[in-house]
Amino acid sequence: MKPVMQVMACLLLLVSPLAFAADSDVQNLIENGGFEQSLSEESDLPAVWVPFSSKSTVLGITNAAAYSGEKSLKLSGQEVPNAFQGVNFIMPVTAGSRYTFSGYVLNDKKNPLKGTAHGMLVIEWKASNNKEVARTLSKLWDSGLSRLRWERFSIDNMEPPKDAVTAIFGIHYCEGKDGAKGSFFIDEVTLIEK
Ligand SMILES: [Ca+2]
Secondary structure, three states: OOHHHHHHHHHHHHHHHHHHHHHHHOOOOOOOOOOOOEEEOOEEEEOOOEEEEOOOOOEEEEOOOOOOOOOEEEEEOOOOOOOEEEEEEEEEOOOOOOEEEEEEEEEOOOOOOEEOOEEEEEEEEEOOOOOEEEEEEOOOEOOOOOOOOOEEEEEEEEOOOOOOOEEEEEEEEEOOOOOEEOEEEEEEEEEEEO
């Protein structure tokens, strides 16, 4: 073994147990947050996630860009004023827990966001009668989103509001009053409970 290789091997031995401990502390509650699995062989819709739309569903898994793994989710404009679409992950929530919902977003350099296009992460908090108790939004991304560098967006350490028993964790593409063109990619979406 060459000296450099020996050093590498030692570093790996030192680092591995720490990396393992960190992973077991932080468990991603969202399945398929990396968008590596599609609903079926015939569909590019993501497994686990529930799509929603005001009209057309212009979203799907792609290998055109990836923050992690080989694929990400691409959402494109319907080109209709005030249109919206996205995907939701629905889960019961526990009073007193704190939730961090995050993902990495990239503008599509071949077809960048234009007009009043904007995206966001959203948590819709629901009571046991399914009424919305409150809604929490991340910072928005828009036509200024980077085409070169994945940017992290998040909703951090949110405690469920009073009466909330379920939450809908969503990725939203909103077209705004002038309508929108263009696409963005999102990948490595995580939900952490503490
Ligand atoms: Ca991925």
